[in-house]
Amino acid sequence: xxxxxxxxxxxxxxxxxxxxxxxxxxxxxxxxxxxxxxxxxxxxxxxxxxxxxxxxxxxxxxxxxxxxxxxxxxxxxxxxxxxxxxxxxxxxxxxxxxxxxxxxxxxxxxxxxxxxxxxxxxxxxxxxxxxxxxxxxxxxxxxxxxxxxxxxxxxxxxxxxxxxxxxxxxxxxxxxxxxxxxxxxxxxxxxxxxxxxxxxxxxxxxxxxxxxxxxxxxxxxxxxxxxxxxxxxxxxxxxxxxxxxxxxxxxxxxxxxxxxxxxxxxxxxxxxxxxxxxxxxxxxxxxxxxxxxxxxxxxxxxxxxxxxxxxxxxxxxxxx
Amino acid sequence: xxxxxxxxxxxxxxxxxxxxxxxxxxxxxxxxxxxxxxxxxxxxxxxxxxxxxxxxxxxxxxxxxxxxxxxxxxxxxxxxxxxxxxxxxxxxxxxxxxxxxxxxxxxxxxxxxxxxxxxxxxxxxxxxxxxxxxxxxxxxxxxxxxxxxxxxxxxxxxxxxxxxxxxxxxxxxxxxxxxxxxxxxxxxxxxxxxxxxxxxxxxxxxxxxxxxxxxxxxxxxxxxxxxxxxxxxxxxxxxxxxxxxxxxxxxxxxxxxxxxxxxxxxxxxxxxxxxxxxxxxxxxxxxxxxxxxxxxxxxxxxxxxxxxxxxxxxxxxxxxxxxxxxx
Numbered sequence: 302x303x304x305x306x307x308x309x310x311x312x313x314x315x316x317x318x319x320x321x322x323x324x325x326x327x328x329x330x331x332x333x334x335x336x337x338x339x340x341x342x343x344x345x346x347x348x349x350x351x352x353x354x355x356x357x358x359x360x361x362x363x364x365x366x367x368x369x370x371x372x373x374x375x376x377x378x379x380x381x382x383x384x385x386x387x388x389x390x391x392x393x394x395x396x397x398x399x400x401x402x403x404x405x406x407x408x409x410x411x412x413x414x415x416x417x418x419x420x421x422x423x424x425x426x427x428x429x430x431x432x433x434x435x436x437x438x439x440x441x442x443x444x445x446x447x448x449x450x451x452x453x454x455x456x457x458x459x460x461x462x463x464x465x466x467x468x469x470x471x472x473x474x475x476x477x478x479x480x481x482x483x484x485x486x487x488x489x490x491x492x493x494x495x496x497x498x499x500x501x502x503x504x505x506x507x508x509x510x511x512x513x514x515x516x517x518x519x520x521x522x523x524x525x526x527x528x529x530x531x532x533x534x535x536x537x538x539x540x541x542x543x544x545x546x547x548x549x550x551x552x553x554x555x556x557x558x559x560x561x562x563x564x565x566x567x568x569x570x571x572x573x574x575x576x577x578x579x580x581x582x583x584x585x586x587x588x589x590x591x592x593x594x595x596x597x598x599x600x601x602x603x604x605x606x607x608x609x610x611x612x613x614x615x616x617x618x619x620x621x
Numbered sequence: 622x623x624x625x626x627x628x629x630x631x632x633x634x635x636x637x638x639x640x641x642x643x644x645x646x647x648x649x650x651x652x653x654x655x656x657x658x659x660x661x662x663x664x665x666x667x668x669x670x671x672x673x674x675x676x677x678x679x680x681x682x683x684x685x686x687x688x689x690x691x692x693x694x695x696x697x698x699x700x701x702x703x704x705x706x707x708x709x710x711x712x713x714x715x716x717x718x719x720x721x722x723x724x725x726x727x728x729x730x731x732x733x734x735x736x737x738x739x740x741x742x743x744x745x746x747x748x749x750x751x752x753x754x755x756x757x758x759x760x761x762x763x764x765x766x767x768x769x770x771x772x773x774x775x776x777x778x779x780x781x782x783x784x785x786x787x788x789x790x791x792x793x794x795x796x797x798x799x800x801x802x803x804x805x806x807x808x809x810x811x812x813x814x815x816x817x818x819x820x821x822x823x824x825x826x827x828x829x830x831x832x833x834x835x836x837x838x839x840x841x842x843x844x845x846x847x848x849x850x851x852x853x854x855x856x857x858x859x860x861x862x863x864x865x866x867x868x869x870x871x872x873x874x875x876x877x878x879x880x881x882x883x884x885x886x887x888x889x890x891x892x893x894x895x896x897x898x899x900x901x902x903x904x905x906x907x908x909x910x911x912x913x914x915x916x917x918x919x920x921x922x923x924x925x926x927x928x929x930x931x932x933x934x935x936x937x938x939x940x941x942x943x944x945x946x947x948x
Contacts, residue, residue: 330905330908358908359908360905360906360907360908360909361908361909362904362905362908362912363911363912363913364912365912365913368854368858368861369663369850369853369854369861369862370901370912372663372853372854373659373663373901373902373905374905376655376659376662376663377656377659377901377902377905377906378905379655380650380653380655380656380659380782380902381648381650381905381906382650392760392856392858393760394760394761394762394854394855394856395760395762395853395854395855395856397855398772398853398855402783405781406781418762
């Protein structure tokens with residue numbers, strides 16, 4: 302009797318699984334750069350999770366920041382006869398040869414979060430975020446939040462000259478242009494770090510009448526915002542109400558700050574690049590749908606009303 | 622005596638065959654022309670550099686500068702051929718001349734200043750890496766016709782594998798290394814110096830010339846490896862090939878060459894390279910193991926080979942001692 306039940310269960314289960322049979326047959330190789338930052342570690346975790354959920358057999362190769370290791374891994378994937386390859390390239394140059402080999406072997410390659418300088422017929426598609434759009438989302442939120450009130454914004458920039466710093470600044474400025482009540486009064490680099498963010502915020506507070514003249518802070522990443530929140534508290538002001546705080550990345554710690562009412566909004570740079578990549582691959586494999594050459598991930602806005610505690614709990618196990 | 626000399630090489634060979642058989646049992650795709658082609662192409666730059674390292678270690682020395690020389694070569698080529706507009710062939714000859722002279726200079730310092738090779742080549746390592754950074758800190762792409770031609774030059778093996786130009790170049794360097802080591806007077810001198818410097822000197826081996834030539838050869842091959850590396854990535858990058866000298870030393874030792882010098886084979890080094898490449902390929906095929914296992918397995922192999930070498934030295938000393946007593 303017990304055996305029969307197990308059998309029935311197994312049949313039901315296999316009927317369920319049959320729905321995702323196309324994906325279940327897929328073996329995908331993933332050449333990751335390394336684990337240099339919390340975000341990248343989260344990207345690895347989520348890629349593995351996504352593969353597991355879809356029943357994809359994922360072959361993971363960590364390149365330890367070396368391009369030669371990535372090329373070797375891709376060649377091994379080709380030799381192994383995988384169905385598709387995900388590549389997060391460590392540098393933009395030098396991929397032509399190995400991508401051609403993959404194309405010869407008819408294995409589609411999807412680029413994750415970074416681009417290469419090879420011609421775009423050598424890969425199926427690239428999944429990534431639009432940095433300028435992230436800044437725009439943050440700016441739009443602030444414009445809506447303050448309405449018609451005058452608002453002096455201080456800005457903590459990322460590392461000088463880095464593309465996230467340039468683009469996140471440009472996007473934010475684009476969003477607030479045309480709203481003369483919102484203007485950036487001070488802008489300086491906080492180098493994407495917590496300590497620098499705190500230091501620079503301290504100098505902003507001193508310069509702006511002890512912080513009385515500041516209405517909002519825009520930080521190019523959450524880490525700098527977390528440092529700045531500390532500085533605002535030490536100056537005797539309340540972050541989140543006296544000074545609004547908006548930043549980008551959506552790392553777990555910013556959700557704790559939002560839960561405590563000390564931060565107002567963050568724009569997510571999603572570490573789930575693999576989800577859209579697998580979607581594109583599954584469509585391509587099942588009926589040959591050619592995806593666009595660039596798939597933009599969603600830059601989702603989170604505010605205090607999005608149950609930050611729950612998101613923190615969800616994110617803290619993703620390896621950030 | 623010959624038996625104990627060949628023993629480490631034979632061990633390496635058996636390990637390679639066994640390891641390959643194990644890989645094949647788990648992943649039948651491992652025994653394909655693609656994987657064999659990949660092993661040669663992917664490890665070409667390391668193999669070329671390791672042949673030079675074999676001569677250095679055979680002479681009882683060490684060369685820590687080769688990773689930096691590889692990076693310098695790549696950056697130099699990328700910048701001179703790109704911005705500089707120097708004709709590719711001339712740039713290649715120029716960089717080989719520079720690296721060879723650099724090695725000769727290190728060899729001269731080692732001999733005439735009686736400095737340990739470790740210190741001199743450590744200085745060389747910092748110097749060459751610094752020079753690479755001075756030329757450019759970016760990853761500079763190489764776009765010249767010669768490179769496209771060489772990259773498209775491959776022999777397609779049955780089963781889709783590619784025997785690439787750099788792979789063939791590596792095999793050619795290994796063959797040349799075997800000829801130099803075993804069929805020239807320079808080769809005999811290298812073994813003599815590594816075996817026993819004093820007696821080599823008494824036998825009239827030109828120590829100064831040989832030492833300079835050894836390090837010049839090693840740096841020349843590092844320059845050649847740098848060219849292979851730049852062909853491999855189509856770019857020159859000053860942060861490339863960090864730690865390649867250590868991989869090369871590991872390959873030489875796993876290949877059965879005695880770290881104290883005087884005994885070993887260039888062919889063994891090729892086997893050492895292939896074993897290291899095999900481990901990496903296995904880890905990618907498996908797809909769940911951490912890539913750091915490559916280093917762990919190489920570490921374990923090194924430990925066992927050093928122990929094996931010690932054991933052999935001890936055994937042959939005992940045998941010699943036993944033979945001496947009745948006489």
